[in-house]
Amino acid sequence: xxxxxxxxxxxxxxxxxxxxxxxxxxxxxxxxxxxxxxxxxxxxxxxxxxxxxxxxxxxxxxxxxxxxxxxxxxxxxxxxxxxxxxxxxxxxxxxxxxxxxxxxxxxxxxxxxxxxxxxxxxxxxxxxxxxxxxxxxxxxxxxxxxxxxxxxxxxxxxxxxxxxxxxxxxxxxxxxxxxxxxxxxxxxxxxxxxxxxxxxxxxxxxxxxxxxxxxxxxxxxxxxxxxxxxxxxxxxxxxxxxxxxxxxxxxxxxxxxxxxxxxxxxxxxxxxxxxxxxxxxxxxxxxxxxxxxxxxxxxxxxxxxxxxxxxxxxxxxxxxxxxxxxxxxxxxxxxxxxxxxxxxxxxxxxxxxxxxxxxxxxxxx
Amino acid sequence: xxxxxxxxxxxxxxxxxxxxxxxxxxxxxxxxxxxxxxxxxxxxxxxxxxxxxxxxxxxxxxxxxxxxxxxxxxxxxxxxxxxxxxxxxxxxxxxxxxxxxxxxxxxxxxxxxxxxxxxxxxxxxxxxxxxxxxxxxxxxxxxxxxxxxxxxxxxxxxxxxxxxxxxxxxxxxxxxxxxxxxxxxxxxxxxxxxxxxxxxxxxxxxxxxxxxxxxxxxxxxxxxxxxxxxxxxxxxxxxxxxxxxxxxxxxxxxxxxxxxxxxxxxxxxxxxxxxxxxxxxxxxxxxxxxxxxxxxxxxxxxxxxxxxxxxxxxxxxxxxxxxxxxxxxxxxxxxxxxxxxxxxxxxxxxxxxxxxxxxxxxxxx
Ligand SMILES: CC(C)[C@H](C(=O)O)[C@@H](O)C(=O)O
Ligand SMILES: CC(C)[C@H](C(=O)O)[C@@H](O)C(=O)O
Numbered sequence: 192x193x194x195x196x197x198x199x200x201x202x203x204x205x206x207x208x209x210x211x212x213x214x215x216x217x218x219x220x221x222x223x224x225x226x227x228x229x230x231x232x233x234x235x236x237x238x239x240x241x242x243x244x245x246x247x248x249x250x251x252x253x254x255x256x257x258x259x260x261x262x263x264x265x266x267x268x269x270x271x272x273x274x275x276x277x278x279x280x281x282x283x284x285x286x287x288x289x290x291x292x293x294x295x296x297x298x299x300x301x302x303x304x305x306x307x308x309x310x311x312x313x314x315x316x317x318x319x320x321x322x323x324x325x326x327x328x329x330x331x332x333x334x335x336x337x338x339x340x341x342x343x344x345x346x347x348x349x350x351x352x353x354x355x356x357x358x359x360x361x362x363x364x365x366x367x368x369x370x371x372x373x374x375x376x377x378x379x380x381x382x383x384x385x386x387x388x389x390x391x392x393x394x395x396x397x398x399x400x401x402x403x404x405x406x407x408x409x410x411x412x413x414x415x416x417x418x419x420x421x422x423x424x425x426x427x428x429x430x431x432x433x434x435x436x437x438x439x440x441x442x443x444x445x446x447x448x449x450x451x452x453x454x455x456x457x458x459x460x461x462x463x464x465x466x467x468x469x470x471x472x473x474x475x476x477x478x479x480x481x482x483x484x485x486x487x488x489x490x491x492x493x494x495x496x497x498x499x500x501x502x503x504x505x506x507x508x509x510x511x512x513x514x515x516x517x518x519x520x521x522x523x524x525x526x527x528x529x530x531x532x533x534x535x536x537x538x539x540x541x542x543x544x545x546x547x548x549x550x551x552x553x554x555x556x
Numbered sequence: 557x558x559x560x561x562x563x564x565x566x567x568x569x570x571x572x573x574x575x576x577x578x579x580x581x582x583x584x585x586x587x588x589x590x591x592x593x594x595x596x597x598x599x600x601x602x603x604x605x606x607x608x609x610x611x612x613x614x615x616x617x618x619x620x621x622x623x624x625x626x627x628x629x630x631x632x633x634x635x636x637x638x639x640x641x642x643x644x645x646x647x648x649x650x651x652x653x654x655x656x657x658x659x660x661x662x663x664x665x666x667x668x669x670x671x672x673x674x675x676x677x678x679x680x681x682x683x684x685x686x687x688x689x690x691x692x693x694x695x696x697x698x699x700x701x702x703x704x705x706x707x708x709x710x711x712x713x714x715x716x717x718x719x720x721x722x723x724x725x726x727x728x729x730x731x732x733x734x735x736x737x738x739x740x741x742x743x744x745x746x747x748x749x750x751x752x753x754x755x756x757x758x759x760x761x762x763x764x765x766x767x768x769x770x771x772x773x774x775x776x777x778x779x780x781x782x783x784x785x786x787x788x789x790x791x792x793x794x795x796x797x798x799x800x801x802x803x804x805x806x807x808x809x810x811x812x813x814x815x816x817x818x819x820x821x822x823x824x825x826x827x828x829x830x831x832x833x834x835x836x837x838x839x840x841x842x843x844x845x846x847x848x849x850x851x852x853x854x855x856x857x858x859x860x861x862x863x864x865x866x867x868x869x870x871x872x873x874x875x876x877x878x879x880x881x882x883x884x885x886x887x888x889x890x891x892x893x894x895x896x897x898x899x900x901x902x903x904x905x906x907x908x909x910x911x912x913x914x915x916x917x918x919x920x921x
Contacts, residue, residue, distance in 0.1 A: 282752045312682050312789050334720065335753055342755050351759035353720040355699065359713045385803070387647040388700055390707050394716035417806045420785065421814035424677050438750070441782045442807060449786035 192225035195509050198258040200235035200251065203280060204482025205492035205545075206264025212494035212549025213262065213501045216518060219553045220505070224514045231258060236266025236280035236482075246283030252291065260508035261288070262501055263477035268484040289330050292473055294461035295361070296368045297328040297440065298503070299479055301447035301457060303427070306526055310452030310535050313424070322427040324447050325376065327369040328440025330461055332361045333391070335437050355391050357436065359398050364464075366402040369434035370409050379410045379431035383419050383439050395436060416443070423447055444479070454480040455493030455534045456522075458500035460507055470510040476500040493532040494549045495522055521555035557590030560874050563623040565600035565616065568645060569847025570857035570910075571629025577859035577914025578627065578866045581883060584918045585870070589879045596623060601631025601645035601847075611648030617656065625873035626653070627866055628842035633849040654695050657838055659826035660726070661733045662693040662805065663868070664844055666812035666822060668792070671891055675817030675900050678789070687792040689812050690741065692734040693805025695826055697726045698756070700802050720756050722801065724763050729829075731767040734799035735774050744775045744796035748784050748804050760801060781808070788812055809844070819845040820858030820899045821887075823865035825872055835875040841865040858897040859914045860887055886920035 201210040214230065221228055233251040234242050243250070246266070255261050266280035276282055288294070303311055305321040337354035344350075366382070373380045382399045386392035396413055403411040414422060416439045422429060423446055435443055448457050457479035465472045478496030486492055499522060506515035530551050531540045543551065566575040579595065586593055598616040599607050608615070611631070620626050631645035641647055653659070668676055670686040702719035709715075731747075738745045747764045751757035761778055768776040779787065781804045787794065788811055800808055813822050822844035830837045843861030851857055864887060871880035895916050896905045908916065 276752050276758060279752065286753070312679050314677050314679055317677050337717075340755050342759050348724045349759060350721060350723040351754075351756040352702075353754045353756050355718040355720065356715060358715040385806075387641050387644065388651070388803075389716075389718045390705050391716040391718050393641060394707050394714055417810040420807045420811040424789065424811065424814050438753075441750075442785045445782040446785040446789065446811070449789050 192227055193509070194227035194229065195260070196229045196231065196258040197504070198251075198255045198261045199230045199232045200261060201232065201264040202236040202266040202284075202482065203238055203268050204265055204484045204487040206236075206266070206482055208487070208490060208545050209478065209492055209494040209497035210262070210264045212545060212552075213497040215549050216498050216521075216553045216556060217501055219556045220514050220518065223517070223556060224511065226511065226514065235263070236284050237268050237271045239284070240271055240274075240278070240280060246278065246280045247287050255288070255292070259471070260473060260504045261475040262504055263475050264497065265478055265480070265482035267482045268487075286335065288475060289461060290336065292475070293331060293463045294473075294475055295329060295331040295464075296365055296462040297326075297330040298368075298372070298460045298462070299326040299328060299444040299448070299457065300324070301326060301444070301451050303451040303453065304526060307453050307535055309537055311450060312452055313427070313450055317425070317427065322430075322451075324427060324430040324433060325372055326433045326435065326440060326444040326447060327365065327372060328444055329361065329365040329436045330440075331437075332357050333437035355389065357391050357394060359394065362395055362398040363402055366399045366434060368462075369432050370402060370406040373409045373432040374406070377431040378408055380412075381419070381430055381433050382411065382413050383416050383433060383435040383443065384413065385416050385439075386413070387415060391436065399434065419443055420446060423450060448479050453535050454496075455532065456495040456499070458496050458503050460500070460503040462507055471508050474504065474508045476504040490544045490546065491533045492545050493534050494545050495552075498522065498549070498552055517556050518552070521552045524555045525551045557592055558874070559592035559594065560625070561594045561596065561623040562869070563616075563620045563626045564595045564597045565626060566597065566629040567601040567631040567649075567847065568603055568633050569630055569849045569852040571601075571631065571847055573852070573855060573910050574843065574857055574859040574862035575627070575629045577910060577917075578862040580914050581863050581886075581918045581921060582866055584921045585879050585883065588882070588921060589876065591876065591879065600628070600649050602633050602636045604649070605636055605639075605643070605645060611643065611645045612652050620653070620657070624836070625838060625869045626840040627869055628840050629862065630843055630845070630847035632847045633852075651700065653840060654826060655701065657840065658696060658828045659838075659840055660694060660696045660829075661730055661827040662691075662695040663737070663825045663827070664691040664693060664809040664813070664822070665689070666691060666809070666816050668816040668818065669891060672818050672821075672900055674902055676815060677817055678792070678815055682790070682792065687795075687816075689792060689795040689798055690737055691798045691800065691805060691809040691812060692730065692737060693809055694726065694730040694801045695805075696802075697722050698802035720754065722756050722759060724759065727760055727763040728767055731764045731799060733827075734797050735767060735771040738774045738797040739771070742796040743773055745777075746784070746795055746798050747776065747778050748781050748798060748800040748808065749778065750781050750804075751778070752780060756801065764799065784808055785811060788815060813844050818900050819861075820897065821860040821864070823861050823868050825865070825868040827872055836873050839869065839873045841869040855909045855911065856898045857910050858899050859910050860917075863887065863914070863917055882921050883917070886917045889920045890916045
């Protein structure tokens with residue numbers, strides 16, 4: 192069978208606990224699909240600050256370079272919150288990883304399963320039957336990385352500058368990702384911008400329209416970001432693929448994730464360019480939720496986000512579609528069977544802990 | 557009694573219908589509180605594009621300059637949607653008015669009344685008892701007006717640039733507005749930024765912390781904008797005053813407005829500097845919702861947002877607190893009495909049209 196090298200960066204909080212369950216599931220996949228995974232566990236985030244002086248040590252970065260993909264847990268916690276922003280675990284690990292590996296395409300599914308609509312903060316009439324939105328977020332451009340970016344003093348007053356920049360080619364490549372994804376779903380892309388105020392919005396809309404011409408089978412509409420923040424709440428089922436630049440995608444994907452009510456079940460993928468003639472690409476895979484320091488170490492966290500992240504890894508970075516689908520089917524099965532971790536538990540279902548959920552999914556694979 | 561000059565810009569869509577009801581209520585206030593209002597009705601938005609060639613004609617602007625305040629309806633509609641962004645009714649009227657009059661402080665209450673929680677898209681357990689959040693949004697800085705701002709071509713590729721700039725003094729004055737407002741409410745300010753990514757966020761947080769020291773009686777906390785988009789959905793009752801820069805305020809205030817479920821009831825105020833030794837300031841007052849072209853001309857729109865906007869006008873631009881409070885009490889009374897326009901109607905309450913609601917509120921004053 193084929194062999195894959197995977198960097199495993201469990202990080203902080205619930206990261207190590209949920210990662211252990213993902214590795215347990217991957218061990219079963221290895222046997223069942225005759226694959227070989229080589230895992231390289233390295234420090235990242237707060238654990239790396241404590242153990243190696245910075246959130247993303249050289250050693251960790253070098254290991255990632257030697258691998259096909261990164262399976263990432265989560266980083267951050269109260270212990271490191273008073274560090275300067277640039278040194279904090281989240282910012283200090285995630286932004287350099289994204290930039291270094293050119294991970295421009297962030298896929299964040301926000302799925303509210305029909306069985307779990309009760310967990311949603313939305314009104315039952317709105318979420319009835321569940322919903323399934325995929326946020327395609329540009330991840331290496333815009334205000335995050337644009338220059339100039341500084342705080343200066345003039346007279347006795349400071350002022351701050353950040354710059355939002357997008358090149359046509361950056362917009363085009365992320366738009367293509369969104370249209371391709373839509374083709375495998377309900378063929379509907381909603382592109383987000385603020386074209387009534389930002390020049391970036393004007394260019395964004397123009398380029399997305401152009402790319403859309405190559406996908407006449409996909410319905411394209413445009414929403415201003417403020418309106419999108421409203422419509423997601425009012426009618427989440429309207430959306431299929433939501434395409435947004437970096438900052439708008441940050442805000443809206445988190446809003447959607449919360450609307451599902453099951454943050455602990457949402458994976459994400461951050462992908463680089465596809466290599467010529469290859470079906471796989473370098474990527475980083477991580478739960479959408481945070482490190483949840485409040486429940487860390489208790490063995491009650493939901494490992495599904497981490498497990499589904501490993502499924503995305505198999506799909507996008509290894510081209511192992513069958514193995515990915517098997518994990519996803521296993522998750523659906525245990526949910527249908529009524530297994531629930533504390534975050535999504537309701538009377539009449541079976542409460543399990545982190546390990547219990549991981550084991551059940553491994554068994555179902 | 558005192559006399560006030562008010563520019564009345566009804567605009568498009570439901571603007572003229574709801575404005576008529578606000579004027580009806582103001583006529584009663586005039587008598588009851590021995591005031592004198594001089595109204596100057598002028599063109600704005602799509603109506604002005606059709607009638608005078610642009611969204612904000614000189615004549616309209618001049619009239620506004622001669623007045624103490626602007627009572628604004630709403631602008632925009634499908635007819636003008638294919639114009640270039642800068643010429644469209646919303647953008648072409650609102651941004652120049654804000655900049656021209658230095659309207660840096662946008663107050664947008666998002667109130668979900670206990671009687672109207674059924675209209676909210678949120679789960680009943682989350683909205684039970686209603687909620688009341690005030691968004692204080694900076695309105696003349698940040699990405700909206702920062703320079704440089706352009707689209708250029710290099711080689712055969714275009715790129716776009718927008719600039720986010722904030723001066724310490726701009727942050728300080730809007731922060732003060734938020735803390736002052738909090739003192740008249742539940743003494744809790746939640747400041748929004750993206751300090752983990754933006755230099756603007758770092759400066760914003762620092763200055764807001766400084767201003768907060770002058771308000772030791774007000775609790776201050778900070779949330780990243782992505783987290784705020786989540787928390788508003790999960791626990792709207794946590795919030796009292798939300799303080800945000802221009803773009804974040806645009807997105808979050810719309811999200812909150814939608815969460816109330818009664819967009820047609822939400823007013824807004826956009827205020828300039830207070831003049832030395834004065835209790836009044838120039839301001840523009842308008843419903844938070846849009847021009848709702850789909851229901852325009854049917855006489856069914858909810859006029860309450862427009863009526864409450866005129867109450868804010870009396871409070872902030874005329875210093876007529878008693879008159880403002882009388883209007884607000886009248887609105888509460890008709891809601892308690894069970895009167896409802898179509899947007900908030902439920903079985904067991906009394907359905908009224910736009911004029912019926914306006915008349916009832918005028919009577920209650
Ligand atoms: C931690 C932060 C820098 C990051 C971002 O803003 O991109 C996070 O919010 C995310 O969405 O992955
Ligand atoms: C129309 C648009 C320019 C405006 C804004 O973004 O400020 C609107 O969304 C608002 O919130 O008043």
